[in-house]
Amino acid sequence: MQIHIKGLLVITGNYGSGKTETALNLAFNRKEAGIDVAIADLDLVNPYFRTREIRKSLGEAGVKVILPEEKYMHADLPILAPEVAGIIRQPSELLILDAGGDDVGVTVLAALGDALSRQTVNMIQVINPFRPFTDNVEGCLKIMREIEQRSKLKMTGLVSNSNMMEHTSPDDIYRGYELICKVSQQSGIRIEFITADTRLIPMLDMNRFECPVLPIKRRLAFPWN
C-alpha cells in the first residue's frame, strides 16, 4: 500500500510522540517517490532534537526547508519564519508543517489561520502508545480535542508511531496499530499510515495492516551513536 498524502499536511501529536522523526522520514520518502516536497519547522516549543538540526541533509536530498534564520538556530525563542505564510499560500506538491507538541505547540497554526483558511488542510495526529498520556484511547482523543481547539483546524488522519527506540519489537508495532484502530473507530478519523523502523520491516506481517507503512530511519541521533 502506498502513502497518498499530498498538499498541505500539518503534523501534530502529544509532546514526544515522534512528530519530527515522522515528518523528516515522510519528507525523504516522498521526495524519493518523485514528489516535490517542502518542510517547515514550526516547533516553537522543543529546544533540542528539531528539524533544523538536519537542514543540510534535507537540502541535499532536494527537500525545500523553511526554518528560522541560521543565527537563531539554537535559540529558545518562539520564532516563526516569515516565509511560512507565503509558502502556505503557494504550497509545493507536499508541504509538511512540523508543529510543536501538545495543544501548546499548535497555537502557532491559529496565527497562520488567514493563510490556512484558503487551503485544504490535512492534519494528522502522531501517536506513540509508549508515551505518557497517550497509551489509551481516551488519552489520544483528549489530546486530539485540545489540538483541534488550539489550532482551529480539524484532525483528518491518524498515524501510529509505536516506538521504544532500539527496543521496539514487531509486537509493539501491532499494539500501536491496534490502538489507533480503536481511536479511529471512536473518532471517525481515518488511519493515514503507521511507521516502523527499517530494521523491523522484514519481521512484520504486512497483512495485519489495512494502511501503508512508512519505514523510519532515525534522523536525530544521540551523540554517542
Place this chain on the structure above:
Amino acid sequence: MAKVLMKGNEAIGEAAIRAGCLNYFAYPITPQSEVAEYLSKRLPEVNGVFVQGESEVAVGYMIFGAAACGERVMTTSSSPGVSLMSEAISYIAGARCPAVFVNIVRGGPGLGGILPSQGDYFQATKGGGHGDYHMLVMAPDGVQEAVEMTMKAFPLAEKYRGPVMILGDGLIGQMMEPVEFPDDLYVEPTNKDDWATNGMERRGSSTKNIVKSLYLDPATLNNHNLLLKSQYEQMKREEVRFESYNTDTDYELLIVSYGTMSRVCKTAIDNLKAEGLEIGMVRPQTLFPFPEKAIHDAAAKESCKHVVSIEMSMGQMVEDVERSVKGKKEVTWFGQCGGEVPTPEAVMEHIQTLLNQNQ
C-alpha cells in the same frame, strides 16, 4: 510497571512522585521546563502541590519553607536558575533541612546557551552558595539512572538532613529513552518530629522545633560546622558510587567521565577495543562524594600510562581527578563547551594522540 518512553525531564518528575514527593516548586528555564510541565499535569492527580514561583530566588525559599516543615520537596532548574537559588541552598544546608535540587545544566557562564553542558561541576560540588557546606551530588548517564537517582535522593536527603542534587547535562533532560519505574514506589518518610516545624500539637510535644542557620556564638557555630563536616565525611565513607568500564583489561589509558560524556566515551572505548586497543574508564555516579579511591587504584594499574578527564566543561572535574591520582600518573583534560558534545571520533583521536606522546 511496563516500560514507557520518556524524556529525562518527565521521568525525573514521575520519579519524584513515586518517591513520595508531593511538593514541587519551580520556575521554567530551558532545558528543564518539561519537569514543571509534566508535574503541573501529574501532581493534581495525586493531590500534590505545584507552585510556579515568581523567580528562582523565591523558589529556593519555598523549598526551604516546605523542607523546614518536614515535607518531601523538590525543585528543578538549569544553570542560571541554580545560581539564583544558591543562597537558599546554603541556608538549607546550614539549617539542616532535607531537599532535592535538580540542575539540568546548560552552557554558561551567564546566560550562555540552551545546549547541554557540564559547566556547573564546580558549582554543584564545591559550593555555589557561601559557607562550609556540601551537597551530595549524583550524576545520571541516562533516563533510567535519572529515575533511580531521583528516587534515592529523597531518603538520602533525609539521612543527612541536607540538600541533595541531581546534576544532569541538558541532554539527560531532553533525550528520550525507555524507562521502567520500580513497583515498590513510595518510600515511607522518616520521622521528622525531633526537628521539623510540623506542629507541637500534631506531634504531641511541648517543645518548639526551631529551624535556623544563625549561630551567633562562635563556639556553637564551630560545633555546628564540625557536625556538618562529620556528615560529609560519612558521605565519603558510605555514599560513593561509580561504574568501571573495561577495567578488567590491561588498559593503556584511563578515562574519567560522567553523564552524557561517558556514553560517548563508551562508544569510543568499544571502537578502540575492536581495533585492538584497550582503554579503561571510571564513571563517577556521585560527584560529591567523589570516587577518589576507585580512580586512584585504576590509575595505579601498571599498564595504565595516562589518565584523561573528559568533560563538557573547560577542565573542572580534572582537578578532582588530579587530587585522586596524587601524581602517580600524568593527568590531563579533554573536552568541549558551548553545546556541541565531543563525538566518539574526536575522543578516539585524542586518545591516540595521548598514547603516541607516551610511547
